[in-house]
Amino acid sequence: MEIVFHKESKIFHLFNQSISYIIAVLPDGHIGQLYFGGRIHDRADFSYLLELAPRDMASYPFTGDRTFSRGHVKQEYAVYGSGDYRYPAVSVLQENGSRLSDFCYESYEIISGKPELRGLPATYSESDSDAETLVLKLYDTLTGVRVFLSYTIFSQFGALARSVRLVNEGSVSVYIERAMSVCLDLPDHDYDWIQFSGAWARERTAYTRKLEFGIQAVNSTRGHSSHEHNPFIILKRPVTDEFHGEAIGFSLVYSGNFLAQAEVESHGTTRFLMGIEPFNFQWKLEPGEEFQTPECVVVYTSEGLNKMSQSFHRLYQTHLIRGYWRDRPRPILINNWEATYFDFTEEKLLRIAGKAKECGIELFVLDDGWFGSRCSSRSGLGDWYANRERLPDGIKGLAEKMENLGMRFGLWFEPEMVNEDSELYRAHPDWILHTPGRSCCHGRYQYVLDFARPEVVDYIYDRMYQLLKDSHISYIKWDMNRSITECYSIEFPPDRQGEIFHRYILGVYNLYERLISAFPHILFESCASGGARFDAGLLYYAPQGWASDNTDAVCRLGIQYGTSYCYPISSIGNHVSASPNHQLGRSTPLWTRANVAYFGTFGYELDLEKISEEEKEIIRKQVAFMKKHRSLLQFGLFYRLKSPFEGNVTAWMTVSDDGREALVGWYRVLNEANGPFTRLRLAGLNAEQYYEICDVMPSDSYFGPSGQYGDELMNMGLITSDSSCGQFSDGRRQSCDFDSRIFYLKACPERMKDSTC
Numbered sequence: 001m002e003i004v005f006h007k008e009s010k011i012f013h014l015f016n017q018s019i020s021y022i023i024a025v026l027p028d029g030h031i032g033q034l035y036f037g038g039r040i041h042d043r044a045d046f047s048y049l050l051e052l053a054p055r056d057m058a059s060y061p062f063t064g065d066r067t068f069s070r071g072h073v074k075q076e077y078a079v080y081g082s083g084d085y086r087y088p089a090v091s092v093l094q095e096n097g098s099r100l101s102d103f104c105y106e107s108y109e110i111i112s113g114k115p116e117l118r119g120l121p122a123t124y125s126e127s128d129s130d131a132e133t134l135v136l137k138l139y140d141t142l143t144g145v146r147v148f149l150s151y152t153i154f155s156q157f158g159a160l161a162r163s164v165r166l167v168n169e170g171s172v173s174v175y176i177e178r179a180m181s182v183c184l185d186l187p188d189h190d191y192d193w194i195q196f197s198g199a200w201a202r203e204r205t206a207y208t209r210k211l212e213f214g215i216q217a218v219n220s221t222r223g224h225s226s227h228e229h230n231p232f233i234i235l236k237r238p239v240t241d242e243f244h245g246e247a248i249g250f251s252l253v254y255s256g257n258f259l260a261q262a263e264v265e266s267h268g269t270t271r272f273l274m275g276i277e278p279f280n281f282q283w284k285l286e287p288g289e290e291f292q293t294p295e296c297v298v299v300y301t302s303e304g305l306n307k308m309s310q311s312f313h314r315l316y317q318t319h320l321i322r323g324y325w326r327d328r329p330r331p332i333l334i335n336n337w338e339a340t341y342f343d344f345t346e347e348k349l350l351r352i353a354g355k356a357k358e359c360g361i362e363l364f365v366l367d368d369g370w371f372g373s374r375c376s377s378r379s380g381l382g383d384w385y386a387n388r389e390r391l392p393d394g395i396k397g398l399a400e401k402m403e404n405l406g407m408r409f410g411l412w413f414e415p416e417m418v419n420e421d422s423e424l425y426r427a428h429p430d431w432i433l434h435t436p437g438r439s440c441c442h443g444r445y446q447y448v449l450d451f452a453r454p455e456v457v458d459y460i461y462d463r464m465y466q467l468l469k470d471s472h473i474s475y476i477k478w479d480m481n482r483s484i485t486e487c488y489s490i491e492f493p494p495d496r497q498g499e500i501f502h503r504y505i506l507g508v509y510n511l512y513e514r515l516i517s518a519f520p521h522i523l524f525e526s527c528a529s530g531g532a533r534f535d536a537g538l539l540y541y542a543p544q545g546w547a548s549d550n551t552d553a554v555c556r557l558g559i560q561y562g563t564s565y566c567y568p569i570s571s572i573g574n575h576v577s578a579s580p581n582h583q584l585g586r587s588t589p590l591w592t593r594a595n596v597a598y599f600g601t602f603g604y605e606l607d608l609e610k611i612s613e614e615e616k617e618i619i620r621k622q623v624a625f626m627k628k629h630r631s632l633l634q635f636g637l638f639y640r641l642k643s644p645f646e647g648n649v650t651a652w653m654t655v656s657d658d659g660r661e662a663l664v665g666w667y668r669v670l671n672e673a674n675g676p677f678t679r680l681r682l683a684g685l686n687a688e689q690y691y692e693i694c695d696v697m698p699s700d701s702y703f704g705p706s707g708q709y710g711d712e713l714m715n716m717g718l719i720t721s722d723s724s725c726g727q728f729s730d731g732r733r734q735s736c737d738f739d740s741r742i743f744y745l746k747a748c749p750e751r752m753k754d755s756t757c
């Protein structure tokens with residue numbers, strides 16, 4: 001990993017073993033983009049990449065020189081005007097009403113490691129040798145606004161982290177109207193754009209379209225990153241698949257409103273922008289003040305989408321997720337939500353916990369309904385003290401009872417919200433986000449607290465702190481169940497209302513930071529009506545997130561598959577729930593529900609009092625299986641093999657770092673009659689290694705050899721044929737709809753091919 005500045009040519013080259021990023025100071029003093037892609041040799045001059053040609057119809061800044069126009073060069077942090085007609089990266093409104101800026105290069109700094117982003121989540125370095133940062137300083141003489149462009153390159157990953165800081169060193173206030181985290185001008189548009197979109201209960205479905213002339217974009221205007229579109233985009237070459245070809249992934253480390261946009265201009269180049277959504281955003285920068293954008297992590301690979309995802313997974317696992325739980329296998333939990341909803345007593349909870357303990361489950365999570373007057377979604381939010389009618393000994397007492405059962409104890413909160421019917425709202429009706437004189441929308445009967453105001457965050461912190469200090473709680477599920485629509489804070493003046501969406505999310509980050517500092521051993525799981533805030537920003541605070549309120553195993557294939565493009569498997573919260581499923585009404589086999597949920601942080605969300613002894617025995621085995629393999633499942637190298645978005649069969653696998661163990665998940669939605677013989681080609685194994693195929697779940701579902709060499713498994717494939725093949729059942733286990741299998745592969749160097757497992 002190195003960052004080189006070639007003084008003569010005024011060119012910066014950032015490179016490591018897999019990527020190169022080249023930036024030039026342009027003839028007009030602005031910063032230009034020359035190259036981003038696979039690693040190339042360093043040389044003193046790449047200015048041949050800055051191609052100029054006479055273009056009379058363009059606007060050119062140098063009188064008499066028709067060859068240079070900002071509209072035709074590739075830029076690093078573009079402004080509108082001065083001949084560039086594309087959407088800009090930055091726009092600053094000035095006292096005289098102008099939005100023109102002229103950010104010219106001043107100087108640079110190369111820093112070992114990676115500085116923190118104050119108040120914001122960001123990737124971090126652990127030593128001076130695992131990352132290096134280039135900071136380019138630009139200055140607009142007329143306004144006195146200084147821009148700092150930051151680029152961090154990591155030694156081990158084909159990744160760059162980019163962010164921007166603006167400082168007003170002038171004498172009058174200015175207003176930032178847009179400040180993107182990344183602006184990347186690519187030389188062509190031969191890309192497919194992949195976005196991860198959906199809605200509540202069907203988050204992060206992958207949608208692919210070809211980049212076309214004009215603008216294509218996704219965004220959130222809802223105050224959270226949203227169910228609708230995830231702040232993660234892939235640009236890939238049309239031929240790129242999971243194992244081959246070029247792809248660039250863009251992940252915004254942010255949980256609020258965002259914009260991701262590609263503009264293909266008339267000469268076929270592509271400008272990619274990603275950052276805070278400019279709609280409803282305006283930030284007043286008084287003299288001496290500064291504004292820090294969120295960070296965008298950009299990964300490049302020439303080895304297909306799996307490689308891109310693995311880079312994100314590894315980078316986020318080791319340089320974004322922090323603290324005690326970062327590298328630790330996560331507890332197997334039982335959550336009472338789908339078991340009881342609001343209808344529970346302490347005895348009921350303890351009975352479920354007792355049964356869970358018998359199955360080997362480690363953590364009991366008490367979901368919504370334990371506080372204030374909360375017996376339905378209509379009341380109680382904001383009153384973070386135990387409902388003594390339900391929990392006579394409070395949270396402290398219940399936590400102790402759980403501990404006596406041998407279970408750890410976790411608790412649900414929704415700290416950012418308040419019901420109208422609550423003590424908190426009655427005491428502070430003005431603490432909600434609302435626009436004076438306008439009606440204020442409810443969502444799920446709740447209002448959004450004004451987290452832009454420090455005193456509101458302080459109050460919630462104190463309430464939570466007291467509870468957590470007094471009781472033995474080892475896990476928190478932090479929920480956020482509605483979008484923000486009337487975003488106005490009565491505490492801020494009119495010309496600062498454009499700041500509230502961002503200030504809100506800074507308040508959320510602030511509360512998280514204080515809580516994890518005070519209670520570093522508590523495991524946080526983020527949630528927002530399922531997966532509305534499954535983003536890289538929250539991974540900095542909560543190492544895992546509830547992927548979706550949809551717990552149906554078949555839907556989960558798509559949700560988890562889509563989530564895996566960016567987010568580590570250890571961060572994806574999955575539960576086995578009841579059948580028929582509560583969201584879909586679909587009945588799926590218990591083994592399939594677990595076989596899907598294993599690939600993530602694993603738990604149960606059903607009433608263990610309502611299951612048969614036989615099912616309980618199966619659950620006991622599932623829990624034992626998860627305990628045996630959870631490090632491999634949560635921290636192995638993950639490969640997507642077959643997409644649920646493309647066919648009836650989904651498959652994925654995870655391989656240990658040393659290549660000696662692997663777990664393969666195979667899932668078929670609908671059964672077939674008289675179908676073909678099938679094989680599944682695996683990936684990431686050691687070709688020379690002989691692997692035993694054992695621990696198959698369900699145990700009677702495999703009819704292939706007891707072991708194969710890595711090269712056989714990767715080239716010929718693992719046998720997945722079952723009784724759906726051919727005409728009669730020959731005594732094999734009957735295959736069915738929603739069927740699935742897990743295969744454990746274990747290196748067995750001493751054994752020869754064809755031996756039995």
Ligand code: GLA
Pocket residue numbers: 337367368412479481527528529530546548549
């Ligand atoms: C949201 C969450 C659920 C559950 C409920 C409780 O919908 O996503 O998992 O916690 O809230 O109200």
